[in-house]
Amino acid sequence: MKKLVIALASIALVSCGPELPQMKPDLITESTLHDTDDPAIWVNKENTQESIVFGTDKDTEGAIYAFDLEGKVIEKKTLRGLKRPNNVDVEYNVKINDSVTTDVLMFTEREREQIRLFSLPDMKPLDQGGFKVFQEKRENEWNLPMGISIFKSPKNDKTYAVVGRKNGPKTNYLHQFELVPAGDHIEFKLVREFGNFSGEKEIEAIAIDEELGYIYYADEKICVRKYKAEPDAGNEELSCFGAETFNRDIEGIAIATYENGEGYIIVSDQQEHTFNFFDRKTNEFLFTKNLGTTETDGCEVFTGYLNEQFPNGLFVAMNDNKNFYFYDLSKIVETK
Known part of the structure; x- marks a missing residue:
């Protein structure tokens, strides 16, 4: 290839x-x-x-824009009236109940302190209005979600979301949630807290190599950090690489x-x-x-x-x- x-x-x-x-x-x-x-x-x-590229418009009166492959806005697929949507990701064939699966769109809505989840391509909400995250400490921007990535485990076929925030502790900066089928919607179960943070700036970008089983995230002024993706695979940092190749x-x-x-x-x-x-x-x-x-x-x-x-x-x-x-x-x- x-x-x-x-x-x-x-x-x-x-x-x-x-x-x-x-x-x-x-x-x-x-x-x-x-x-x-x-x-x-x-x-x-x-x-x-007929594939779609979704993109966040990060503002207090923000949106998730849907674009066709010619770069034109698909208005009927665009979600407006959002409070600073930050990062967005998609996953395929996510289980809603024992007999129904759907592709999903997931994003963080920072100013409402929550995760949003919609079915694709019909754009129906699956989250009962949003799932609150990082509520344990409501100061110093610890409660404001930013980065997000979603993946399906090859090990058990469960779907997980890894979420970061504007600010947080030097350890256990990220939270990992299992997406639990609940009939006509999805519920979120916290299954892991992990991840080092330098405290220098913030962590926003998160990406998951579903096939090889790794999570990568950017500690913005430090390095790209790497961990195992499975929630039971341990919380040891595997590497912190790339620092010398970046400006800031x-x-x-x-x-x-x-x-x-x-x-x-x-x-x-x-x-x-x-x-x-x-x-x-x-x-x-x-x-x-x-x-x-x-x-x-x-x-x-x-x-x-x-x-x-x-x-x-x-x-x-x-x-x-x-x-x-x-x-x-x-x-x-x-x-x-």
Whole structure:
């Protein structure tokens, strides 16, 4: 499916290297009203050309925008009237009860201190109005959810959400919830508290390699931290990598998955306006790309076929001009 690019034997700091050539996006979405932040890609498996890219508009009068593959807003799928939606993710075939499964859209609604969950593609709420999180300490922004990632366990087929916050303790910064089927909705059960935090800034970007079983999150001024994904697999930090390749804020994380565990961990270097690519298996730094975005927070990637414009995958990145950039993935990485 792809051929990894071999890293150079000697790599200088990204911020000190030569200016990188700037790539142009294949398309730019229509604008949101306020402040774009994080995207998620839902693949319509019955007709991939009707897949949807969701993106947060992070404002007190915010929204989750739905875009088609031409970057046009799908108004009937867009959720408005939200209080600072922050990060967004999707999962497939989530169990609602013993006989019903659905694809789901999940996001944090920071100012309401809760997680939201909707079915896809019909956009029906599955959370009874929202699930409150981080209520144990209501000061110093410990109760404000930000990052979120959802995954289905290959071990037991249960679905889990990992949630971060604006501020929190130096240990057990993240909470992991099991999504429990409850007939016509989903309930949330806290199953794990874990994760180191430097206290330097915040943790927003969270991404999960469902197949290999790892959680990655960005301790923004420090490193990308790595843990095992299963709630019973232990809370030992596996690594803290990439620090020397970033200028300052380590932001959005996307995982490009290919056969045999190959792929990339793609991470936004916000102040450099670039993306650093790490080997999915070893987490070694490979290369940096300038994709033309500015101050990127969130990003997401899909490595399969969508349509003629994106036959080898889609990379989506937030741009600091109230929009998102779409790229044919094969123009960014080598594929086979």
